[in-house]
Amino acid sequence: MSKSYRVLVLLFVLALAVAVISGCGEETSATTAAAGETTTTAATGGAAVPFKFGAAASFTGQYANYGGSLKGGADIAVAELNAAGGVNGGEVSYVTGDELGDPKEAVLVAQKLIDDPEVLFVDGHMFSGATLAAGPKYQDAGLPMISPSATNPDVTDLGEYIWRVCMTDQAQGEGLAAYAVTTLGMKKIAIFHSDNDYGKGLADAFEAAATAAGGEIVGREQYTDGDTDFKAQLTKIKDADPELLFLSGYYPEGSKIAAQVKELGMDVQMLGSDGYGSDELIKLGGASVEGMLISTFFDYSKVDPAIQKFVETYKTNNNGANPDWFAAASYDVIMVAAQAATKAGVNSREAINEALNGIEYSGLTGTFTFDENGDVQKPLNIVVVQDGKLVTAPKQP
Amino acid sequence: MEQNKPLGPLEPAESARPGVPTEAPEAGRFRAPLNPVAALFTGRGPEWVRYALLGGVLLVAALLPFVIQSDRWLTLFTIVLIYVVLASGLNIVVGFTGLLDLGYVAFYAIGGYYAAIIFVQVLKNGFGLDISEMWWLTWVNVLVGGGLAAVAGSLIGYPTLRLRGDYLAIMTLAFGEIIRIVANNWVGLTRGPSGVSGVPKFAIGDFVFKTNFRSYFLALALAVISLFVISRLVRSRVGRAWTAIRDDEVAAAAMGINTSRYKLLSYSCGAFFAGTMGVFFGQYLNFIHPSNFKLMESFVMLCLVVLGGMGGLVGPVVGAVIWITLQEWLRDFEFIQLHPEVRGMVMGIVLVLLMIFRPQGIIGGRRVPLYRKLRRERVSKE
């Protein structure tokens, strides 16, 4: 290996890197003007304390899509708040912390956000594993953390600085079981769930509640997050011949499951958990998800002006993609924190945390207040896939 | 397929790259080099230079928390120290004995889960005891967790004894994955994907290792002890047997070394350190989750070893410090804030470039002197 050759290699790689970086640079200027503003530190409000927060999620790797949604929702909230003159006069901005859904990385991200005195609260973390690892750090440091999507019951037990805007697995599982058995009148039910703690926890809650309500669980199978082939488990479920197939997990696997259900010639009503509530499901599942019922806390087909405005902005920012509930929940997290800060009149960690108690917030994912634990109760909506769109289902719980 | 070279993957760097002058001529060893850094890296030069440098590094490490005063960086350096020990432990297996292990994370997981299960699942939930009073157990756990991992190491090592090269690698990988899958699904024991929270912190009576400051010093102490033990281990008769197996297994067997026994011992010793760090990790974060022990972790640890330079004591340490710090430091760039995937791209390129320009690692493997002589003779014969 001659020296000149190595220099050649180095130059090539550098050129590649520059090309990529400049490519990304174009994107910033072209599409997300909101994102561009977020990191500028020039304060517009003079001496006002900037309203800066941390967005902690997995922005790369296997779970990058969820982080992307979180960021998409956050960008809109930031743009809207800034357009309205900031929060308490302070400019709204955020820093990201990429934790890849990994508990150890989550702790590092938490520590980074805690160390930044300007960060007032955290929008994240998204997965329960990362949340449970990072939560104690926020609690000890007194930095409010509001999770858009960590459903594990243990999460809010971590302390008074830990909040979430999603419902626990227990509440959703019970609601869905009642819907399936009582409202739909389906007695023979099979469960197919993901191996992560959301999928498993929700499946457990659903199974217990459905059995109690008089349903019969004829099959329960599990898949691994990131799997693509589900036919072995689905064939087994097909053999049990259920009326309803309850799917507990996230949409990337969900679209493939639905396609394979159809490929196996199964005739079964599918009911997806709130992790399925995304346009991506339909985009990827196509005709095979038609007729699937999905539980959601964010029904973007609703004729609510706030929701429609959010959907429009999100579409403009993201090449026409519809927002999923992760994006909506992320938006709500920031808005509820902004409302708390406005109520308190001060931009500080302590004030925001104090004001979150007993706040009444009405947002994209429903109207809610936090209970003493930091949990919320929200109405459960059921949507159905019809003609390639998620629309409000005729039968609601 | 160079099947006549079963240990091919672990061929040491120096002799395999004739174009790269990494070793000075024999006489150079006794001419004290004036460059003290080179002396530390190569192990040549007068003893006192090495001791002075070692003392200097330790002093810097000990003064660090007083200088930086940042919880974020203290947390990071605590995690760096965990990886220092993990990489050094893996180096026993990969660098000194020449066995490619892609499932090293399994032992880390065993240690972590041991601490979590004994405290939360058995003592607290099983017997209803107050675990906050049992501070002494946090220390016992470090040894027991390491011991359990060591036993697992030799158990897992046993079926792999007949295997060579990549067949060995894939088998260790399989074991690593099996442990993680079991941890994720044996809900009764491990609480499955919910993870086990509430693992108590290290404590001596009422003195709890709660702050980042205290944790850092604890990690530093554990790392220093581990590195000291490893350095004695590899210079012992056992260590020489390992290097002999790495360099030429058949010759080693012919010299009367019980290769199976020493290979198992190597697995066990490597696993022991991963186990102790697993316990430390659990009692430091107070939370254990299956996603801590993904396959990628094994690759990261292997990267640290190769990056720094395997087969020496300094290499894995340098690899861990540089790599984990770089990973965190990159987060601060505004551009990466906006485009997080660029961090991965930069790290990938850095890894490739480092390997192209320093295939023997940043430090390069430092040989045990006895072996260096043997090696040269063998090379000259060829």
Add this chain to the structure above:
Amino acid sequence: MEQLTQQLVNGIMLGCLYALIAVGYTMVYGIIELINFAFGELFMFGAFICIALTSSEISLFGSMVGMPQISFFLAVIVSMLVVGLLGVAMERLAYRPLRNAPRLAALISAIGMSIFLQNLAQSVFGSQQIKFPDIPVFTDSAGMAKAVTVLGAQVTYLQLFVVVVTVVAMILLSLFVNRTRLGRAMRASAQDKRTAALMGVNVNGIIAVTFLIGSAMGALAGGLYGAVYHFARPDMGFVPGLKAFIAAVLGGIGNIPGAFLGGLLLGMVESLGAAYIPGGSQYRDAIAFVILILILSFKPTGLLGSPVSEKA
């Protein structure tokens, strides 16, 4: 009974996909003995390029770009060419400088390439998975996969196509390696590069050709995999890459029929294990790993691998 035939069919179909990935993997693996971690990423790029070419438009760096919307079969061929060249470039830049270095250095370089390419793909194509356009030949007007029923088991046309492609690819590659001059040069280079060079073999050229073919096979597998599961995303290559590695080792490193057999076996074990072992769906991957360990315990050089001689 119906379940059993369906499960067997599932196993064979999954196995064929694994086999197809493994066949490309094992070629490269055989000649330079490199655990090519970046193979999964080449596979991923294969799928993305197929999607890009068959769609009417696609999002690149966050902005929509019009695309030619050519037929799937043509797209696969183009993608094989592009990814083949990408593989050659990768070999030239990241692996060749390390050919005489310790093999672990090359392995780490491969891991670096893999990390880089995966994040590059996220930068280019975004983090959401994108849909594989329906292929008219294999889909009915409603957008559902066309299927036939064989002994009570449902098989889609696309799956049958995958089986045919896999078997043909395996046979052609075996013939190529065993019967042609180029193939002989490959085997010679694999055995001993220096001697092969002395015999007048252009070893660098041969390795480049191997990477070209192996990477193109990876792209083919990626395209078909994407079509079967209707998607592509930046991290899609990791698991199949790992499965290919397992299948290749299971069959015997560098052995093409072995890789085929290994892939098929892996698919069968995963399907039947998940279906018939109690709690099997939870431990699906673990069962496959246990079988792997058992086979390697009894056949330490894989199913069809030649025994490793003690140090010569």
